[in-house]
Amino acid sequence: MESMVRALRTGNYSVVIGWLADDLTEEEHAELVDAANEGNAMGFIMRPVSASSHATRQLSGLKIHSNLYH
Numbered sequence: 001m002e003s004m005v006r007a008l009r010t011g012n013y014s015v016v017i018g019w020l021a022d023d024l025t026e027e028e029h030a031e032l033v034d035a036a037n038e039g040n041a042m043g044f045i046m047r048p049v050s051a052s053s054h055a056t057r058q059l060s061g062l063k064i065h066s067n068l069y070h
Contacts, residue, residue, distance in 0.1 A: 008035035
């Protein structure tokens with residue numbers, strides 16, 4: 001979490017991806033948002049998928065189409 005905040009804050013990266021297994025507190029979320037705003041960056045949080053949460057969540061029908069495929 002601290003490394004992600006530092007990376008977002010520097011302005012050296014336009015995108016920062018973090019792998020966080022635990023849920024964020026409201027304070028941690030606010031800290032990440034402030035750091036991203038300060039560094040003009042975007043932060044993405046990846047989380048492990050558990051079997052119980054996977055079974056109960058709604059399935060997404062979103063598909064990303066691209067003309068870049070060969």
